[in-house]
Amino acid sequence: MTRLPPQHQDRQPGRERDMSPAPNFMPRFPGSGRLAGKVCVISGGDSGIGRAVAVLFAREGAKIAILYLEEHEDASDTANLCEAEGAECLTLAFDAGRREACVDAVAQVVARFGRIDVLVNNCGEQHGVDRPEDLDEATLRRTVETNLYSYVFLTQAALPHMGEGANIVNTASVTAYRGSAFLID
Numbered sequence: 628m629t630r631l632p633p634q635h636q637d638r639q640p641g642r643e644r645d646m647s648p649a650p651n652f653m654p655r656f657p658g659s660g661r662l663a664g665k666v667c668v669i670s671g672g673d674s675g676i677g678r679a680v681a682v683l684f685a686r687e688g689a690k691i692a693i694l695y696l697e698e699h700e701d702a703s704d705t706a707n708l709c710e711a712e713g714a715e716c717l718t719l720a721f722d723a724g725r726r727e728a729c730v731d732a733v734a735q736v737v738a739r740f741g742r743i744d745v746l747v748n749n750c751g752e753q754h755g756v757d758r759p760e761d762l763d764e765a766t767l768r769r770t771v772e773t774n775l776y777s778y779v780f781l782t783q784a785a786l787p788h789m790g791e792g793a794n795i796v797n798t799a800s801v802t803a804y805r806g807s808a809f810l811i812d
Contacts, residue, residue, distance in 0.1 A: 644701055658712070663688030666740040668733070670694040670723055670781055671750030673702035676798060680747055681705050685714035692717045692736040694750070694781075715740075723750045724772025729780035737788045746785045748778040749798045755809040762811050770812040 667684045671677040672693035681691050682705070691709045695702045697720055706716040717739050721728040736743060751774045756762045778797055785795075802810050 644704065658686035658688060660688045662745070665689045665744040666692070666736070666742055667745040667747065668692040668694065668736055668743055668781075668785065669747040669749055670777060672747070673698045673705050673718075677747070677749045678705045678708070680749065681716075682708050682712060684745070685709035685712035685716070688714075689745070690715045690717075690740050692719065692732075692740070694719050694721055694723070694732050696720065696722065696750070723777030723781070724769065726776075726780045726783075729777065730784045733781070733784035733788065742790065743785050743788045743793065744790075745794050745796065746781060746789070747796045747798070748781055749796075750774075750777055751798075751800060753800070753802065753810045754812050755807075756811055757809065759811050767812050 662684055665684075665688070667681075667689040669677050669681050669684070669691065672681045672691070673695035677693070677695075678701075681693055685691050685708070691706075691714050693702050693705055693709075693716065695718070699720065702718045702720070706718050709716040717736065719732050719735055721732040723729065733743070752770055753774075754762070754766050754770060756766075782795055789795075
């Protein structure tokens, strides 16, 4: 098996459309309607794991809300892929690390779809540096706000709109379990 070098982009969040080779995110099997009529909210749903989840959930019949920071083209591409699966899709740019933005995003989802059945807390960012001394306070603060606070804020905002049997899925990067010398934040 040929191992490819890790993807690197000089900005965060990265752009999926700039990755080479392009990530493989398409489901491999036809849907079976397991999420028919369900409303699924996916933070970081514009690319990567979030995109794969959005497309797979769409294939299973869900209505999809894609929350993302500012990767408008990636979010639009993901929405088009979900709509090609027959899903109704909403895209919302928001700052996941801000409580007010999470409350507003959830309010917009509920205004459009009426409820939330699945919340996938998936957004995250990381900033590579060579030495701990190179990690500035603003970058560290931003990483913690996105990778931790957003999960709490989105969950708090969504819970009142989630009924019995609703689900919350929290993702984590492999970096949480197997560190990286360059991802000190």
